[in-house]
Amino acid sequence: MSQHTAGLAIETAGLVKTFGETRAVDGVDLAVPTGTVYGVLGPNGAGKTTTVKMLATLLRPDGGQAHVFGHDVVREADAVRGLVSLTGQYASVDEDLTGAENLVLLARLLGHAKKPARERAAQLLEAFGLTDAAAKQVKHYSGGMRRRIDIAASILSTPDLLFLDEPTTGLDPRSRNQVWDIVRAVVAQGTTVLLTTQYLDEADQLASRIAVIDRGKVIAEGTKGELKASVGAGSVHLRLRDAEQRPQAAEVLSRVLDAQVQQDPDPVALTARLAAASGDTAAEQAARALSELARTGITVDNFSLGQPSLDEVFLALTGHDTQADDAVKNEVAA
Ligand SMILES: Nc1ncnc2c1ncn2[C@@H]1O[C@H](COP(=O)(O)OP(=O)(O)OP(=O)(O)O)[C@@H](O)[C@H]1O
Ligand SMILES: [Mg+2]
Numbered sequence: 001m002s003q004h005t006a007g008l009a010i011e012t013a014g015l016v017k018t019f020g021e022t023r024a025v026d027g028v029d030l031a032v033p034t035g036t037v038y039g040v041l042g043p044n045g046a047g048k049t050t051t052v053k054m055l056a057t058l059l060r061p062d063g064g065q066a067h068v069f070g071h072d073v074v075r076e077a078d079a080v081r082g083l084v085s086l087t088g089q090y091a092s093v094d095e096d097l098t099g100a101e102n103l104v105l106l107a108r109l110l111g112h113a114k115k116p117a118r119e120r121a122a123q124l125l126e127a128f129g130l131t132d133a134a135a136k137q138v139k140h141y142s143g144g145m146r147r148r149i150d151i152a153a154s155i156l157s158t159p160d161l162l163f164l165d166e167p168t169t170g171l172d173p174r175s176r177n178q179v180w181d182i183v184r185a186v187v188a189q190g191t192t193v194l195l196t197t198q199y200l201d202e203a204d205q206l207a208s209r210i211a212v213i214d215r216g217k218v219i220a221e222g223t224k225g226e227l228k229a230s231v232g233a234g235s236v237h238l239r240l241r242d243a244e245q246r247p248q249a250a251e252v253l254s255r256v257l258d259a260q261v262q263q264d265p266d267p268v269a270l271t272a273r274l275a276a277a278s279g280d281t282a283a284e285q286a287a288r289a290l291s292e293l294a295r296t297g298i299t300v301d302n303f304s305l306g307q308p309s310l311d312e313v314f315l316a317l318t319g320h321d322t323q324a325d326d327a328v329k330n331e332v333a334a
Helices: 046-055 079-080 099-109 113-129 143-154 173-188 199-204 224-231 241-254 283-297 311-318 324-333
Strands: 008-019 022-031 037-041 064-067 083-089 161-165 192-197 209-214 216-224 234-240 259-263 269-274 300-306
Touching: 008 046, 008 173, 008 192, 022 037, 022 046, 022 064, 022 192, 037 046, 037 161, 037 199, 046 064, 046 161, 046 192, 064 311, 064 324, 083 113, 083 143, 083 300, 099 143, 113 143, 173 192, 173 199, 192 199, 192 224, 192 234, 192 324, 199 311, 209 224, 216 283, 234 283, 241 269, 269 283, 283 300, 311 324
Parallel strands: 037 192, 037 209, 083 161, 161 192
Antiparallel strands: 008 022, 008 064, 209 216, 234 269, 234 300, 259 269
């Protein structure tokens, strides 16, 4: 496949990268629509950084093909480099320079004259809430400030495609939210973003489509809704008036719905996970359950219908949760 599909910022087919015995990327197919945030979700060692590096022309693939805006990442690497920008997991600003010096230097390297370089740097420092830290050496920045200056450096000139490799790993919730706002602002300017993350909620917040990758392979791909739907229809959460009625309510739910019923720590609460295969929608199933509960004389105080979380999606797809590889590594290290 050397054809490029219109409207795609990234298109890969059977992309492979091996390191000795390790197939770090093992036949990855991606199609990233232009102008969107595309999430690549996977645990430690899944092959996220290796994939990004091949797409950004920093690593040469061992097999398969990859095109960025129609340009082959190997044969037309220069053209690709002109269109992309990368904020790496371990980023590249100079620790000994101040935030402002870094941005001005990089802007000069991109060909801006002195004054426009200073203006662009000041504008980004302001936008990223770093004006007060502008004159501080980057080595004295907090983790959150550091991520923000890294992203600022990567959008000095607006790239057509921005790679963000785990932009919020290790950040506190407030800094994560700031980075998310920045990502949304970058996309609003027309940049396509490929975001790798280990955080399901991050992909959920930002990405319009998500590829779940595990051990070098894409194990699921789609919109958030599609991924969730492939796993289960969702869950019904109930709170009863009377804790004593809970065993009976659980019995009714498992009889009426084809669902696993879980008794929550709260003594009046119950959760039923609905099966994906049922012909009825989640709402229809829930309505049936509620009317049967009422008929049995069980009073329901509160009721909600939830979509499955991406955590549940990952667990269902891989048979292990997103922490499993960490646990293995920690065992080895211990
Ligand atoms: N330069 C390298 N030499 C040897 N093995 C490598 C190299 N880079 C990556 N690997 C291996 O390839 C696999 C995928 O690594 P990669 O860094 O792409 O994962 P990742 O999804 O980015 O993980 P993380 O979430 O920890 O950043 C891992 O098994 C890793 O050990
Ligand atoms: Mg990585």
